[in-house]
Amino acid sequence: MDKPKTVYISYIETTPEKLWDALTEGEFTRKYWGGRRIQSDWRVGSPVKHIREDGGIDWQGEVLKSERPRLLSYTFHIHISDRHRDEQPSRVTFEIEPMGAVVKLTLSHDGFVSAGATFETTHHGWPAILSSLKSLLETGNPLPFTGLGFGPSGEARGQA
């Protein structure tokens, strides 16, 4: 096993099924992820797309593992600039474990070059997205703040 580049963990007061749906349904991701809808049939080998409100694609990939409600993994290729597009697709893995009243969500992101465009864009992005996801699942409200998408257009939306 390769050493993961980054690992993010959040403990969320919800159920594994709800968390799975929040990660895989466009209607959910739209609320906490800067208006973007995730789109896939979630079969291994199927494409995954992350679609902005203007119809553009922030990133796309391919489903690697899909075991509702425990394990989800897909390749992740950001399309917001040539610098991002020139990098190899990276890999994102979500592990969901129930722990008493809460669910532990572990997000590992690897397969990208150190200090490259993908890393620059995501290492601030993931904590913000996970934080907004936690807020949505626990309170029914996502966080009212900007820059939740990975694309430049994420900056101008979502301000309360």
Next chain:
Amino acid sequence: MADDHSARHSMSAADAKAAEYFFRSLTCNQLVAYNSYGVDKVFKALADPSRRKLLDQLHAENGQTLSELCEHLDMTRQAVTKHLVLLEAANVVTTVWRGREKLHYFNPVPLHEIYDRWIKKYERRRLRALSDLKKGLEASKGK
């Protein structure tokens, strides 16, 4: 000794209550599922220069073993282990096993949660106050 204990106990209960009021005022009295105990742990974890140095080490290079972390720090292995336990308990450091190696990662998610729920709210309040001041001044100017 017993008195000392109970005094400390009642202090922390009062503190918890005060923190709850404070937090409710920040969230416009909305009841939010928020674990103040977890926040305490994060602040405690950060309230030590050695632990902040450890976090800086992981920020510079994520996924280090205990031995790798010890190489760059002027601390005993036991001291580093002790600090890592506290950082892990606060979820600002997380570990992944790779074979027999335990790798340590900086997990910024709890810090982001504090930023979103506390600092951002201050900013919004301040902006609203400024906006109210502007409106007030402009209204009185018009009279």
